[in-house]
Amino acid sequence: MYTTSAEKFTGGCMMLMRQSESGAAFLGSCFLVHEDGYMLTTSHLFGENHEDLCVVPYAPEATDFQTISREHVRSIPVEVISVDKDRDIALLALDVDADIVMPDFLLGNTEALRLGAPLVSLGYPFGFQNMHHLTVVSSVVSSKLISPLGNNHILFDTRVHAGDVGGPLVSVNEDRIVGIVCGRYCPMADGSSISSYSREQALDTDLSYAIAIEHGIKLMLEEDLEII
Known part of the structure; x- marks a missing residue:
């Protein structure tokens, strides 16, 4: 699968x-x-x-x-x-x-993404240690939340590393990318730190989050790019 x-x-x-x-x-x-x-x-x-x-x-x-x-x-x-x-x-x-x-069929959407649905995330968790190897990790959809800034976030039950940030989150059922990995989930962060490129450290949690791919698709449409 x-x-x-x-x-x-x-x-x-x-x-x-x-x-x-x-x-x-x-x-x-x-x-x-x-x-x-x-x-x-x-x-x-x-x-x-x-x-x-x-x-x-x-x-x-x-x-x-x-x-x-x-x-x-x-x-x-x-x-x-x-x-x-x-x-x-x-x-x-x-x-x-x-x-x-x-x-073919690269980017998906999060509208029909259900809790418990299988996911895989891809990234380079040990890149900061100069170990240049891709890692694939399985998980499930833990929650779908709207941040204080109005962003759609997908929570998943994998503790991602800093090097994984920026990688794709893939829906296994649809075989399409549904999110951009943002890091460990911190419920205490109110979202205001994003504009200053800082992050409140998520402590003692195995949950991570990704922003819904629809937000990335919007950037592509603004550049008149075809969505695959």
Whole structure:
């Protein structure tokens, strides 16, 4: 059940990094949403600094065992196309021409997403330790909430790591992306910290949350991008 969704979306989930003279610093995860190289992620990963951003594609076969390494990886420069600070999401694009083949039926919706429905999330949990390997984690829909800022959030029962933030949340039943992973869920946060790119630390919880993909689709429509 989970294998189909995992294999469908592994090729589109990438590491988001920032280039510098001394190398590249890991920021989080992002994922492809358009064959022209457009990607979605969470905007607090890079904050107000839109310079020197790049992504690292995921290449290995899903059935291969991967060597744990901390070697340098090949990066592709990206630019920030648009940012929605209130919803903590951003639309990025590859800054080079690339031959990208996208799967059919990529983005879904959260209207019919039911409590207990199976999910998978993808990301790079150990990227901050320079371990550049994609991880797929299963979960279920724990709750659907509206934040104080009016954002639709999906809660799921997996304790995501900081490196997973910005990756896709996939509905296994529909085999489509339904959310952008935002981090651990903190019921004490009122949502006002998003605009300053800060987060109240979620303590002693195994629940995480993603923002509904409809908010990301809105950014894409504003750029006249076709929704797959």
